[in-house]
Amino acid sequence: MNRKWIGTSWKMNKTKAQAQLFCDGLKSWLSDNQVNDIQCFVIPPFTYLDFVASQLESSDVKVGAQNMAWAENGAFTGEISAEMLTDCGATIVELGHSERREYFAETDERVNAKVKTALKHKLKPLICVGDTLEQKHSGCSVEAVLCQVKQSLVGLSLIEVSNVILAYEPVWAIGEHGQAASIKDVELVHCAIKAYLKSLDHGLVDDVPLLYGGSVNPSNARDLIDCEFVDGLFIGRSAWQVEGYTQIIRLCQ
Template sequence: MSTAFWVGTSWKMNKTLAEARDYCHQLHSADIFAGPRLQGFIIPPFTALAQVCQDLHATPFKVGAQNMHWAEAGAFTGEVSPRMVADCGASIVELGHSERREYFAENDIDLNRKVHAALDQGLTPLLCVGETAEEKALGAASETVLRQCRMALSGVSSDDLARVLIAYEPVWAIGDKGIPASAEYADWVHGEIRRALPADSRGNPPTVLYGGSVNPDNCGDLASMPNIGGLFIGRSAWQARGLIDIAERVLSAREAQV
């Protein structure tokens, strides 16, 4: 398969600098990520962002921030600007995770500003979208996810859409009590996202990843689905060996499809 399959993780609010450096050190010997088959990525907390960028600089891994403000500078205490994210050496910024939406009141208008600011700074937005259990039960999963995509990506050109990553993360599948979506259900939602993209972007569309209780048991099935372009892993990849193990399983599953 010519297109790299994305495999990565966000550490959320975990890892000291020493723990982050040890994780990165273990990745230096992860040959599974060499070559064009897989694209690995790590999204550490801000306290470790510059260090992780430095430690993984000579590796195939991309590094991202977990959030940012849309303004280039200003009186926004506690926030980090797109320019600061890029200055750390990061190339990706995660936007719109359901925890940011729920606990910090981020909305789709905010996310649209952040997406544009990230693209203007040369960063790759990793836009997280997903429905709640209630929205799924009411049959509104597709409508919810497509609304989030349309609003956050409004005004983005077809050329810039190719630079965007979308992570479908159903809210009911996230966390230690999350229930993973079946590979078939996840693939259906990914297909809905792809079909809803503007017609002029479909030749070079955004990559759509699945996130939500990805683990060693389900990663192969998810990676075998035609509409899933990568996996955004949580706690199963918070140890380097866990990320490497999932990457190996993913590659085996995808090669079996050839």
């Protein structure tokens, strides 16, 4: 793994004007700073996906979507297809976030179907997996997360698996009142995921970026990125302003 992936999802936030300010600030910062060892990515809401992709087109920043339908097209009111995402300039699609699982009843089987559709359309799936606080307290975090990882990859070839991104995001670490996982917690789960990938094929350990997300901020980013099994960071509110995002990039360099 040569480059560290450092990115942010805006969730249901920002106006078009705010998206413009972020893109302008990021482009300006990147023009003055070398980040060859970092793969930056930004995941805006659907409404600004085309706009953000066009604003960042001249940069090395990858742009993604926050969700996607499993179906190719049809009578699925309110859904967005993979073809629509690629047409808007997306190259990544975030799938299986715990908020999608909790509020919109997404199952592991549905996430797997979306992963397959994304890969068919040359989108890189960023698959989110994570344990609940109850699972953590009962000592089964590793088992719970590995189950999600395995279910999300069902039916994929080794080549297809090598084209996904995995993000460990503990449910208890996400959100305004979340608490970042300890280095020990992160290493425990990431080591188990890497071992599972290695059991499929030794080369996959290097091909599949494994990110950590959940209350990442400037005070813990350096320690997290220095973990042996962490290939990048998936950041929330600490990176919603371009100053916060670029600060974390600097720390991770």
